[in-house]
Amino acid sequence: MRKVLAVHDAAPPHWVGDGFPVRSIFSYDGLGREALSPFLMLDYAAPRHFDPAARRRGVGVHPHRGFETVTVVYAGELEHRDSTGNGGRIGPGDVQWMTAASGILHEEFHSERFTREGGLMSMMQLWVNLPARHKMAKPRYQTILDASIPRIAIGGEAGTLRVIAGEYDGKKGPAETFTPIEVWDLRVAAGKTVTLETPEGHTTAIVPMQGSALINRGDATGPSQIARLAREGGEFTITADGDLMALVLAGEPIAEPVVGYGPFVMNSEREIAAAFADFQSGRFGQM
Numbered sequence: 001m002r003k004v005l006a007v008h009d010a011a012p013p014h015w016v017g018d019g020f021p022v023r024s025i026f027s028y029d030g031l032g033r034e035a036l037s038p039f040l041m042l043d044y045a046a047p048r049h050f051d052p053a054a055r056r057r058g059v060g061v062h063p064h065r066g067f068e069t070v071t072v073v074y075a076g077e078l079e080h081r082d083s084t085g086n087g088g089r090i091g092p093g094d095v096q097w098m099t100a101a102s103g104i105l106h107e108e109f110h111s112e113r114f115t116r117e118g119g120l121m122s123m124m125q126l127w128v129n130l131p132a133r134h135k136m137a138k139p140r141y142q143t144i145l146d147a148s149i150p151r152i153a154i155g156g157e158a159g160t161l162r163v164i165a166g167e168y169d170g171k172k173g174p175a176e177t178f179t180p181i182e183v184w185d186l187r188v189a190a191g192k193t194v195t196l197e198t199p200e201g202h203t204t205a206i207v208p209m210q211g212s213a214l215i216n217r218g219d220a221t222g223p224s225q226i227a228r229l230a231r232e233g234g235e236f237t238i239t240a241d242g243d244l245m246a247l248v249l250a251g252e253p254i255a256e257p258v259v260g261y262g263p264f265v266m267n268s269e270r271e272i273a274a275a276f277a278d279f280q281s282g283r284f285g286q287m
Contacts, residue, residue, distance in 0.1 A: 002197075002204065002233030004219040008226050010044075019057030019110050020045050020123070025207055025226050028127070028260040035228060036203055037253040038179055040067055040127040040265055044209060046223065047075055050110070052118040058109030061287050064100035065275045066135045066265040068128040070175075070183065071096040072164070074209070074245075076121035077114040082106035083285030086141035093146030095164055097175050101130060101137040103275070103284040124209065124247065126183070131254050132267050134178045148174045149185075158192035159240070161185070166250070181251035188240035193217075197235045198250035204229040204236075211244035 008031060010023040022043040026032050032040040050057065058078075071078065073090050080096050081087035083105035090096050098106065110121065130137070150163045150171035161168055165175035166182030175183065180199070188194055190211070198204045205228050206213060212222035216237055221227040229236060231253070238244070257267045264275040278284065 001216055002236040003230045004215050005228045005230055007219060007221045008228065010224040010226070016043065017057070017059030019059065019108075021048055023224050025224070028258055028265055031226075031228070032127070033258045036205055036249075037255075037258070038129045038181060038251045039203070039205070039249055040129050040258070040260070042124060042126045042207065042226075044124045044207070044224075045122055046209075047120050047122040049120055050114075050118050053115050056109040056112065056115045059107060061105050061107045062263055063103065063105050063279045063284050064263045065103045065279075065284075066100065067130050068097065068099045070126040070128060070164075071098075071108070072124050072126075072185065074122040074124070076119060076123065077111040078123065079109050079111045080106060081287070082139070082141065083287050084139050084141065088141075088143040090143065090145075093149070095144040095149070095175070097142040097144060099130075099137070099140045101135060101139050103278060104139040105284050105287050107287070126249070127265070128177075128181065128251075129254050129258065129265065130178055132256055135266060137178075142175060144174050154196075155188075155192060155194040157189075158194050159186065159188035159244075161187075179252050179254065182249065184248040186238070186244070186246045186248050188213075188238060188244040188246075190240050190243050193237055193239040195235050195237050196248065198248075200232055200234070201252065202250040203231060203253055204250045205248075206238065207247040207249065209245045209247065211240055211242040211246075213244055213246060214239040214241060
């Protein structure tokens with residue numbers, strides 16, 4: 001049985017731009033530096049109602065280098081645009097997977113339709129590290145729609161698991177990744193138990209978005225917390241205390257230094273300085 005090493009609390013709430021009230025479940029200056037490698041950061045925006053507005057809310061143009069951002073929408077609708085000419089709109093169940101790599105400028109806003117109509121918004125954004133050999137790769141963008149994500153019944157009728165990245169029960173997720181990782185969207189009915197298994201040696205973590213979970217029928221974790229499991233040990237069980245919506249993360253650790261500053265995550269201070277110089281000189285492109 002894969003043991004729970006610790007349950008960690010999220011940081012206090014804060015706003016990202018004027019469109020995303022989030023809690024940072026973890027970040028690269030803490031658990032994301034080594035303990036949760038290859039995952040660097042996770043922000044979760046719990047369900048929040050927004051009134052109709054004349055101006056779109058969100059985050060204006062900003063840079064990234066050295067990693068990937070994975071945005072999953074649970075409610076509402078987002079639009080993305082970047083300096084490579086890519087962009088897209090995603091709604092409930094959809095995913096945007098942006099590889100910043102060598103450098104990109106982008107912006108994220110509530111969609112025009114959501115801005116006009118208002119409603120409930122909920123989403124999460126995960127940052128995934130890139131190994132040194134890929135940090136200066138060409139940026140890319142993947143729009144992953146809900147219909148393309150395999151949905152698997154687990155534990156009889158206990159719950160479902162959507163495979164965004166990686167593989168489960170012979171079903172592969174549509175996301176193309178640079179290193180082996182699993183990103184699973186898990187739903188378990190109240191009082192039900194499911195058994196999962198992630199690859200040996202992989203970092204494994206469980207992040208409840210709604211509802212609470214008992215892991216291995218003992219360790220409890222709820223919203224604004226993350227349970228960190230051992231990298232070995234095989235299977236683990238999740239029992240839902242109330243209807244559970246959770247993210248299951250697993251991945252092959254990247255045994256390299258993590259040096260981050262704001263929107264850049266590299267392997268050394270010198271590379272961070274180079275990222276700032278390249279950004280300021282316009283090498284990330286124009287929007």
